[in-house]
Amino acid sequence: MTESPLPPGGDPPQPLRRRFLTPRSLGIASAVSAGAAAVALVFATQMAVQATAPEPGPSSTPIAADSTDENAPEKAETVAPPAVVAAAYDQLSGAEVEYVRHLGAQAPEFAAGVDVFGEPGLQFLSTDVADPQAYTDGQRRLLSLYYDYGTDETVSMIVNASTGAVESVDRASGSQPAPTDAETELAWRLLLESDAASALSEQFATLTAGSSLTPGSAEVELTAHSFVSDAAAFGAESCGAQRCVQLLAQVDGGSFLTTSTYVVNLSTRTILTVA
Structure with missing residues (x-):
């Protein structure tokens, strides 16, 4: 079986060993699109x-x-x-x-x-x-x-x-439908205010010839998923009982920033590292 090639310079759009509910995509500081989310309750x-x-x-x-x-x-x-x-x-x-x-x-x-x-x-x-x-x-x-x-x-x-x-x-309880724009934007801001910001900013600067990464950076398109912990996700055991979001951040339609190791717990406003 041949695996799909990874996008250059960062995370794949669908990281392995993660159980997501339906994704929600939006462009920060650009037009926002709506979709349909399959919600199991x-x-x-x-x-x-x-x-x-x-x-x-x-x-x-x-x-x-x-x-x-x-x-x-x-x-x-x-x-x-x-x-x-x-x-x-x-x-x-x-x-x-x-x-x-x-x-x-x-x-x-x-x-x-x-x-x-x-x-x-x-x-x-x-x-x-x-x-x-x-x-x-x-x-x-x-x-x-x-x-x-x-x-x-x-x-x-x-x-x-x-x-x-x-x-x-x-x-x-325990049901986590896909996040909204407000939840996604807050999760992104919290991630950029955390210790993860330094590495993400360095990656972003490399991909954009030195631009600074901010919550409103127009070059970034986010895809947000509700995150529910499973046996393969160590470090985010509270997710599912609490509202957690994982972000994929694509830069200028190409490479992805390395965000798949982080989960944002919106219930506690904390950043979790998953492995």
């Missing part, structure tokens, strides 16, 4: 629509701001419902995603949570259509996923878009 399995992206086109995935952004639906005083309520099996629209996120933020469980920056309010992760086969009334329901940094639990919220009611809120 105790109480639900959904294809999750990511939190942020450029303005969608007619056939693109609907988006909204991170819940920590000032223009987030969770922080709006009011959000109008969609002009037409979609049928149970219809695709998501940006308008209904914002609407159900705003409705979810009115639930007491949302305000009782803590986001990635330690502020009140759950950290929004994703929204998707709730399985229509689980219901018999034909009404439109969406499933939103959040993370509570106060309890290290993933929170699942079912919102009925037809009636405007939050119908259920469930929690699960």
Whole structure:
């Protein structure tokens, strides 16, 4: 069997001996793209629509701001419902995603949570259509996923878009959906504030003819993965029970910085070295 060649000058895009959940990619100081994340939970399995992206086109995935952004639906005083309520099996629209996120933020469980920056309010992760086969009334329901940094639990919220009611809120521990832009950017900043920064800065300077590495360096494109510890990952045993992220940092579309030996624990804001 022939192994795939490694990219020059750094880590491979998919390091061995690591168990990742679905990756989340974004460009720091450049356009941010959204994708779909497969999320396995105790109480639900959904294809999750990511939190942020450029303005969608007619056939693109609907988006909204991170819940920590000032223009987030969770922080709006009011959000109008969609002009037409979609049928149970219809695709998501940006308008209904914002609407159900705003409705979810009115639930007491949302305000009782803590986001990635330690502020009140759950950290929004994703929204998707709730399985229509689980219901018999034909009404439109969406499933939103959040993370509570106060309890290290993933929170699942079912919102009925037809009636405007939050119908259920469930929690699960040990489940780690893909990180959002806000979580990824914080993980990158924490990594560059750690002892790992010196070696990363030297690599970056070599690859960019002497440029300085900062959290906003436009030459860096990040791919972030939720990291769950397994038998092969020594040094990050808390990951899975706590919210951990591993970063891959590509420079100018070519070489990768050596980041695969580090995991950022966002729950404790510490940098873990894994082997």
